[in-house]
Amino acid sequence: MELISLTIDGQTVQACKGSTVLEASREAGVTIPTLCHLADLTPEGSCRVCVVEVEGARGLVTACTYPVSEGMIVRTNTPAIREARKSVVELMLANHPQECLSCQRNIDCELQALASTFGVREIKAEGEQRQFAIDDSNPFIIRDSNKCILCGRCVRVCKEVQCCNTLEWTERGFNTKVAPAFDTDMVDSSNCVFCGTCVSACPVGALTEKPMNGVGKPDKKVKTTCPFCGVGCNYDLNIKDGKLIGVTSNLTSVVNGRLTCVKGRFGTDYVHSPERLTTPLIKKNGKFVEASWEEALDLIATKFKEIKDTYGSDALAAVSSARCVNEENYIMQKFMRAVIGTNNVDHCARICHAPTVAGLAASFGSGAMTNSINEAPQCKVIFLIGGNPTEAHPVIGAKIRQALRNGATLIVADPRRIELAGKAHVWMQLRPGTDIALINGMMRIILKAGWHDQNFINSCTTDFDKMADVIEKYTPEYVEDITGVPKHLLMEAARIYATAERASIFYTLGITEHICGTDNVMSLANLAMLTGNVGKLYSGVNPMRGQNNVQGSCDMGALPNVYSGYQAVTNAAAREKFEKAWGVKLSDKVGLMMPDMFDASIAGKLKAMYVMGEDPIRSDGDAHHVRKGFEHLEFLVVQNIFMTETGKLADVILPAASFAEKDGSFTNCERRVQRVRQAIEPIGNSRPDWQIIRDLSNKMGYPMSYSHPSEIMDEMASLSPMFAGLSFERIDEKGLQWPVPDKEHPGSQYLHVDGKFACGLGVFKAIDHQPPAELPDAEYPFMLTTGRILYHYCLTTAGYSKHLTEYRPEERAMIHPDDAKRLNIADQDYITVTSRRGTVQARAWVTTDVLPGGIWMSFHYHACPTNEVTMGCGDKVTKTYEYKVCAVKVEKTVVQ
Ligand SMILES: Nc1nc2c(c(=O)[nH]1)N[C@H]1C(S)=C(S)[C@@H](COP(=O)(O)OP(=O)(O)OC[C@H]3O[C@@H](n4cnc5c(=O)[nH]c(N)nc54)[C@H](O)[C@@H]3O)O[C@H]1N2
Ligand SMILES: Nc1nc2c(c(=O)[nH]1)N[C@H]1C(S)=C(S)[C@@H](COP(=O)(O)OP(=O)(O)OC[C@H]3O[C@@H](n4cnc5c(=O)[nH]c(N)nc54)[C@H](O)[C@@H]3O)O[C@H]1N2
Ligand SMILES: [Mo]
Numbered sequence: 041m042e043l044i045s046l047t048i049d050g051q052t053v054q055a056c057k058g059s060t061v062l063e064a065s066r067e068a069g070v071t072i073p074t075l076c077h078l079a080d081l082t083p084e085g086s087c088r089v090c091v092v093e094v095e096g097a098r099g100l101v102t103a104c105t106y107p108v109s110e111g112m113i114v115r116t117n118t119p120a121i122r123e124a125r126k127s128v129v130e131l132m133l134a135n136h137p138q139e140c141l142s143c144q145r146n147i148d149c150e151l152q153a154l155a156s157t158f159g160v161r162e163i164k165a166e167g168e169q170r171q172f173a174i175d176d177s178n179p180f181i182i183r184d185s186n187k188c189i190l191c192g193r194c195v196r197v198c199k200e201v202q203c204c205n206t207l208e209w210t211e212r213g214f215n216t217k218v219a220p221a222f223d224t225d226m227v228d229s230s231n232c233v234f235c236g237t238c239v240s241a242c243p244v245g246a247l248t249e250k251p252m253n254g255v256g257k258p259d260k261k262v263k264t265t266c267p268f269c270g271v272g273c274n275y276d277l278n279i280k281d282g283k284l285i286g287v288t289s290n291l292t293s294v295v296n297g298r299l300t301c302v303k304g305r306f307g308t309d310y311v312h313s314p315e316r317l318t319t320p321l322i323k324k325n326g327k328f329v330e331a332s333w334e335e336a337l338d339l340i341a342t343k344f345k346e347i348k349d350t351y352g353s354d355a356l357a358a359v360s361s362a363r364c365v366n367e368e369n370y371i372m373q374k375f376m377r378a379v380i381g382t383n384n385v386d387h388c389a390r391i392c393h394a395p396t397v398a399g400l401a402a403s404f405g406s407g408a409m410t411n412s413i414n415e416a417p418q419c420k421v422i423f424l425i426g427g428n429p430t431e432a433h434p435v436i437g438a439k440i441r442q443a444l445r446n447g448a449t450l451i452v453a454d455p456r457r458i459e460l461a462g463k464a465h466v467w468m469q470l471r472p473g474t475d476i477a478l479i480n481g482m483m484r485i486i487l488k489a490g491w492h493d494q495n496f497i498n499s500c501t502t503d504f505d506k507m508a509d510v511i512e513k514y515t516p517e518y519v520e521d522i523t524g525v526p527k528h529l530l531m532e533a534a535r536i537y538a539t540a541e542r543a544s545i546f547y548t549l550g551i552t553e554h555i556c557g558t559d560n561v562m563s564l565a566n567l568a569m570l571t572g573n574v575g576k577l578y579s580g581v582n583p584m585r586g587q588n589n590v591q592g593s594c595d596m597g598a599l600p601n602v603y604s605g606y607q608a609v610t611n612a613a614a615r616e617k618f619e620k621a622w623g624v625k626l627s628d629k630v631g632l633m634m635p636d637m638f639d640a641s642i643a644g645k646l647k648a649m650y651v652m653g654e655d656p657i658r659s660d661g662d663a664h665h666v667r668k669g670f671e672h673l674e675f676l677v678v679q680n681i682f683m684t685e686t687g688k689l690a691d692v693i694l695p696a697a698s699f700a701e702k703d704g705s706f707t708n709c710e711r712r713v714q715r716v717r718q719a720i721e722p723i724g725n726s727r728p729d730w731q732i733i734r735d736l737s738n739k740m741g742y743p744m745s746y747s748h749p750s751e752i753m754d755e756m757a758s759l760s761p762m763f764a765g766l767s768f769e770r771i772d773e774k775g776l777q778w779p780v781p782d783k784e785h786p787g788s789q790y791l792h793v794d795g796k797f798a799c800g801l802g803v804f805k806a807i808d809h810q811p812p813a814e815l816p817d818a819e820y821p822f823m824l825t826t827g828r829i830l831y832h833y834c835l836t837t838a839g840y841s842k843h844l845t846e847y848r849p850e851e852r853a854m855i856h857p858d859d860a861k862r863l864n865i866a867d868q869d870y871i872t873v874t875s876r877r878g879t880v881q882a883r884a885w886v887t888t889d890v891l892p893g894g895i896w897m898s899f900h901y902h903a904c905p906t907n908e909v910t911m912g913c914g915d916k917v918t919k920t921y922e923y924k925v926c927a928v929k930v931e932k933t934v935v936q
Contacts (some may be wrong), residue, residue, distance in 0.1 A: 048073075052373060052499075054465050055108045062090055062103040072116050073154060074127065075243060076191035077104040080198055080297060087191050088128050089154065090118045093711035100124055100907035115443035126158040132189050133163040134617040135170065136244075143187070143245040147257060150243035151189060151448060172217060177225035179843040180234045180250055180306045185217040188246035194218055194238035201299060203441030206232040211551045215277035215656075218246075233830060235434065235848075236305040240289035240298045252309040252843065254285040263290050265706045266304040267363065268833050269294060270585035271413065271435045272708025272775075273304050277719040279702055284311050284700055284720060294774045295708065297412055301434035303833055306843045311723070313840035315682055318724025328693065330771055333727070333735070336692050337492025340650075341739040343675045343691075344380065347648045353381030353627065356644055357637045360387040360598035361653025361729070362587035363837075364696075367749035368729040370756045371591070371595035372652060379742040383609050383631030384646075387598045388592050388654055390634040391661070394918035395552040396583040397594055399561025401606075403523040403569070405799025408591065410580030410791045411544060412710045412777065417442035419578045421540035423451045423533070424551020425564070426475065427517050430459040431830040433584045436546070441484065449540070451533045453478060453525075454550060455825065456854070456896060457889040458752070466533045466736050469891065473554055473925045474523040479563040480511040480809070481519030483570055487511070491538035493572030500795030500802055501569050507804035522809055524891075538555040538571045541580035548586035549586070553923040555813045557915035569802045575792040585709035587834070588699075592707035593765065594759040596756065596780070600631030605760025621759055622892040624742075629651035634660065635912065635919045640668025648675040652729055653696070655684035658905060661921030662912030664723075679732060682836050685905075696729045697722035703732070704749045705771060707778075711788070713774035715765055719768040755906050812925035813913050817891065820875060822859070824895045826910060827924075839902060851904035855930065860886040863932060870933035873897065875926055878908030881933055900925075 042057040055064035060083060061759045065072050076087035085102035092103045095113040100121060103114075132151060140146050156161075172185035182523070195218055198207045209216060210223045220229030234620040239247045258278035260826035266273040274293035278286040287305045289298040320336035321328040338624050342468075347355055358380075360372040367412050369387070376385040389397065397407035398460075404410070409547060416422070416439035429437035437460065444450060444463060452464040453475070461467040470478050487508065488490050497504050516527035537543050545568060549559040561583075568581045569576040585591045597604040605612035610628055619626050632640055633658065640646035642665075649670070670676060670689045678690035701722040707713045722728065730752065734744045746752050757766045765780035765787075776787040792798060816823050831848040832838045839845060853871060865871055867886040872879060882897060882904045890896050909928060914921045 046107060046108050046110070046114060048114045049116055049882060055386070057108070059108055060104055060330065061092060061101075061106045061114055062107055063101065063684055065114070070116055072103050073157065074104060075150060075154065075189070076193060076194055077160055078197070078241060079379055081193065081196040084192060085598050086197070087189075089125055091124050093118060093121060113467060116271045122158070126160060129154050129160050130163055133160065136189065137169070137186055144248045145245035149245060149301075163439050169656040170214070175225045175704055176250070177227035178234060180302060181226060181236060181239055182248050183219075183226060185219070187216055187244050189244055190216060190218070190729060191243060192218070193241040193243065194247055194629070197237050197241040197298070201442070201447070202233075202235050202237045202438050203445055204231050204233060208236055209626065210875050212307055214884040216290055233434065234306065235300060235874045236302065237289070242321065249286055249306070250843070252286055252306070255433050256280055256285070256548070258285060261288065263292075263715050264699070264719065265588070265708075265714045266300070266718045267588050267837070268303045268307065270590060270709040271433050272586060272706060272710070272712055272714055272791035273300050273435055273587070274714065275300055275304060276677035277308075278717050282720055284308060284313060295710070296435045299435050299438055301836060302831060303844065307833070307838055307841040308843055310837050310840035311698050311700045311720075313682070315840055316723050316726070317681060317683060317693060318726055319695060320725070321693040322428055323691050332892060333725070334888075336694060337736050340677055340692055340736060344648060345740060347675060348380060350788055351647050354384060356380050356382055356628070356645040356649070357384035357632055358650040359634060359652065359654050359656065360385055361386050361825060362593045363653045364593075364712065364729050365589065365702065365706060366592040366596050366756070367704045368652070368733070369593045369598045370752055371730050371744070371746070373374060373597045373603070374622065375737050377603075377618070377626055378624045378655065379737050379740050381627055381628055383600050383629060384637065385598055385631060386634040386637070388587060388599050388659065389594050389599070390919065391659065392549065392586045392590060393552055393583055394920045395557030395561050395915050396585075398918050399558040400565060400581065400583070401694045402558075403562050403565030403803050403805065404574070404581075404792055404797050406791055407594075408711050408791070409582045409585070409709050410574060411582055412789050415440060415544070415578050415790070416440055417446060419443050419448050419542070419544045421449050421451070421583050421661045423453075423543060423545045423569060424460055424476055425453040425547045426523070426545055426909045427544065427548030427584055428454065428460075428827065429546065429584060429807045429870045432548060432586075434830060436584055440546070444744060445867050449536055451536055458589055466536065468523070468525040468529050470523040471524050471891070472823060472894070474809065475551060475560050476518050476556060476563050476807055477514060477522040477809040478525060478530070479567050480514035480807070481523075481530050482537065483529055483567055484511045484514045484936065485516065485534040486538040489535070489538075491535070493569050496572030496795055497570065500575075500797065501804055502801040503806075504805040506568055506806040510806040510808060532700045537567070541864035542576060543571070543573045544579050545573075546582045546584060548584045550924060552613060552915075552920055554925065555913060555915055555922050557920050558917040559807045559810070565802070567868050574794070574802070575790070575795045577790060578888035580790060583709065589706040591709055591711065592705070592713070595707055600633055603759070605762045607760070619907060621755075623649070633919045637915060637923070638666050640652055641669040641672045645674070647673060649673055650679070651686055652679040654682075655686050655835050657685040657689075658907060659899070661907055661910045661914065663907045664877060665912045678837075679729060681726070684836060694732055695724065695726040697726045697730065701726070702730075702749070705768075711777045712775040713771050713778065715768070715771055728750045735784070755849060779848045796933055813922055814911060814927045814929045815927065820929050822895045822928045823893060823928050824873065824909065824926050824928040825876070826897050826899050826906050829898050829900065832898060835900065850886035851901045853882040854885045854887050854890045856890050856892040856894065857886050857888060858892045860884060863930060865932050870935070873909060873928050874931075874934045875909040875928045877911070880904050880908055881905060895928060
């Protein structure tokens, strides 16, 4: 970078060529006040608070926009400058309501602060005051344009960071204001997603959050990691009188900066829901009765021991939790392995991204996102397949929109017109369950055109020929037949992806939740290796992991086949290492996967389960079967923060503390291990999960003495080579991306550098198209696909957020207008959706965003338990349910 010299207030300083006077001054430690400026936005120079004198320039110039030049002489604090700044603030105040004391931003207000800095005394509002209606049309944000100082920060943040373009300038002159297009309320705007990033940018009280669980100034702010999806946003929990009263952006957050989504900023009010479990419960005569911890843990210890002694260790199983911190997952698998003596431990990765873990491990040697989230805005070509980040990973969605602003080309493969399909250069609306054919078709086109990377194939991979043989039959015509994607779109997608200098694949459950999920994942790995698009910046295969800590739960060994760090339970050396460290004999028998647990229970082989932070009756495929599995158990323990469907069948309920009430760490989808920090005391008599398991273990005669989660992480790191460099101290500020093999290692931004795969050579797999397990027929003529909406989260937590529930209270099933018309269904009508397994009801959402013959539903609502309808069969390798396809019939609900 070229440096130049200039003088600021008599001091000679160096600055980068191309920087502004403001940047150079800040770099040199000279403070210049600003108002419309934010470092992460394009400078505008509209408020004129940052004016300075530059010798030779006419009048005062705005420091935030004025570029530095060699030999420039700048003065930042002369009487003329002070006078000019003061009069800018006076003018703003003359037009600003003066009720500071009743304003939510009082004390936090930047205008107030500047007035005080410049010595502006009370200003009488002059002349006619603006009289805008206040927009509190939605549960999240209050927009009071009367307080707006027209700095435009919200408009720019919405355009440049969140990239939604919701807020714009409307009206003119005296009536100028910021509002959604056509001056509608935010609730009526077509594209506001209530991320609240505008609120984070507003310097005054014009945009504020609706209060959650209390009002007033926080006593403290505690930076932590979000408990919803796997993006791993950080932000500040605002605490007052021991309660969480709000969430605000923390600009030091590495992944997300000021961005959050609606759930992160407004949805954590569930922490104080009156429905929280606050005391242990024991079922007596079919009814839950309050119990002491002592009583509950004694009962569990006795029953677990009894069952172990009578039926053997493998008669017990545990479901660990991707919502819980790493340390809790580690201690849970240790408890099952060292204390109970079984490898029967699993968690929701099984029904989510297990095909990613298995598929990418087979192809590349490591089952995780290859690149980092903040590479996304710089990507030139993005291929998004089977993922809807706008709703499921909203901050990644925003970063993909940033890439588009930066000129990237986007290819989308999704059966639905998701938001990013509308913005894509090529959208392939494939039939669900036909991704292998699509990818094989793209690869065949690439090979025939010579767009493949022969060098990469030769030097970094193996088994190319087998793969090339299989794809030979996937001509564009054959692929069009299977997928429904017109061949010209397939050819265009192949050309864009393969001829880009660098291209990145992003995928999610549209790929994994199929009977061929692992094969789907390996197909994407094939495509990346064929074109050499892996092992570099801005170029890789990126599964967006689902739950906040599903990456971490896998890493910690909450899986039936591996200890922490993916060390196989069947590997004698690994087993001996853990046996030595834990002082016990360990089982070498791979444990049960979650779906197998229910089968084993029905078959009478599994007698007890310990379910932490998961609700399988609602979340697993074919709820009837799962419920039956639980009903056959002799003893069930459920540890959760709320009562769940699974909980209702439990013999003992243990109330856990939520993410806001405990220390620990979550690992996001880019492998970054980040701190979770306790901000409030556990609610009621609840306890952090790790303490509960520790105490239970002590009761069962296996001493565990951890006094803080950091000690658990230290033990885990000492036993897991890929995490050896982790410690609470090292992850404190920015987290660390694994692998971190030693205490000096800086972490790994991207994997398989220069094509050196974790397994040596990358492995091509020869894979053929396989149709879904259940296709539509005369009786069940529709294809049901299930997934997520922005405003809800899986099954439990978001349901207890007042904000979120108020905004999206019930299930809306998407159905194509052609089908709706034929069945006499109007938008908002109730419809009944029935499969061979069960039936549910939902309101219809008639839309061309789905294919004719397709129904799309979420699985979030208690009133509409979608998994009563879905199937119990799953991926050949990992048993992940095929949630993305099953056959149903649809009828208009007859109101009695
Ligand atoms: N708001 C919100 N965010 C969440 C969650 C939540 O519940 N709510 N859950 C979190 C979890 S646990 C996870 S795992 C992630 C999941 O994140 P995503 O996988 O992105 O979410 P889904 O909506 O399940 O499915 C993604 C897309 O796959 C498409 N699809 C369906 N079938 C096929 C197919 O056969 N082929 C292709 N190519 N596409 C298909 C669907 O149309 C849908 O748009 O989200 C996480 N984030
Ligand atoms: N039809 C259909 N079904 C699906 C899917 C789909 O796409 N379609 N997706 C599947 C996927 S990807 C997933 S990941 C699963 C998710 O399924 P689940 O994991 O069952 O979903 P969650 O609601 O996140 O459940 C987590 C539970 O943890 C509790 N919890 C939260 N924090 C804590 C804590 O700190 N301690 C304890 N002890 N408990 C806590 C919550 O109250 C909640 O009951 O659903 C699957 N089900
Ligand atoms: Mo998930």
